[in-house]
Amino acid sequence: MADEPDETPQLDVPVGMFEDIEDLKAQVAKLTALVRTLAGGEGDEPGEASADDAETVGGEAAAEEDDGEEAWQYPPFILLLDPPEYDDELRALIEWVEGVLVPGYLAEPSAEARWCHLWWEHPVAIARLHAVWLAWQELTDPASCGYTGPSTWHRDHLDPCVRELRSSSGPFAGCTKGEHQIDHRMPGLVPSAWAMGES
Incomplete structure (x- = not known):
């Protein structure tokens, strides 16, 4: 043939390299076949996915990402x-x-440990207690935090929250049996977790 060189160049190639190249070729062929199968275009050349195939694959990937975000999303902060x-x-x-x-x-x-039975009328109490509740949901699940989670929850979340809420300068400072710092709704109008099904 006219295209062949007059003499074969002498290449100093390690003996095992040809076997490695053949292995790589086989792996590339397998991956190419897999890509064609996943893209649904078995007759196309590698790298020639149609626009429809790209949209389908992209749409499926986006849908999977959306599903993943919803599945692993923690509840948002109440405020x-x-x-x-x-x-x-x-x-x-x-x-x-x-x-x-x-x-x-x-x-x-007591005077040293205040509590308001209408605590949900105090936005600061709602914020602090909701944060403690979110931590409780995470730290009482051994699958996510092991068996030390409850101890961490008590030390890092519950104890500081209760100290702040019940302190003499906390949100319940003006709440005694007959007085409140803020105007409360009548008890009959208070939202109740047990009355959810009645409405």
């Missing part, structure tokens, strides 16, 4: 929510505080 999401989150928070926190951790209120 960033608007109704009706805020109302739903507040009802769930009330249920947790009244069902877990109050009976399990809060002794009888």
Whole structure:
């Protein structure tokens, strides 16, 4: 043939390199076939995916990313929510505080350890208790934090929150049995976690 050189160049190539090149060629061929199968264009040349194929693959990837974000998204901080999401989150928070926190951790209120039975009327209390509740949801799950999570929750979240809320300068400072620092709604109008199904 006219295209062939007159003499073959002498290349100093290590003996095992030809085998490595053949292995690489086989791997590239497998990956090319896999890409063609996934793209749905078995007759196309490598790198020649049609615009429709690209849109389909891109759309599926975007849908998977959206699903992944929703599946792993933590609940947002309550003060960033608007109704009706805020109302739903507040009802769930009330249920947790009244069902877990109050009976399990809060002794009888006193001048040194204040508590307001209408705590959800105090935005600062809502913010602090919601943050503690979010931490509780994460740190009481052994799958995400091991078995030291509850200890961390008590030390780093619950204890500082309760100290701040019940201190003499906290949000309940003016709340005694007959007086309140802020105007409370009548008890019949207070949102209740137990009355969610009645409306």
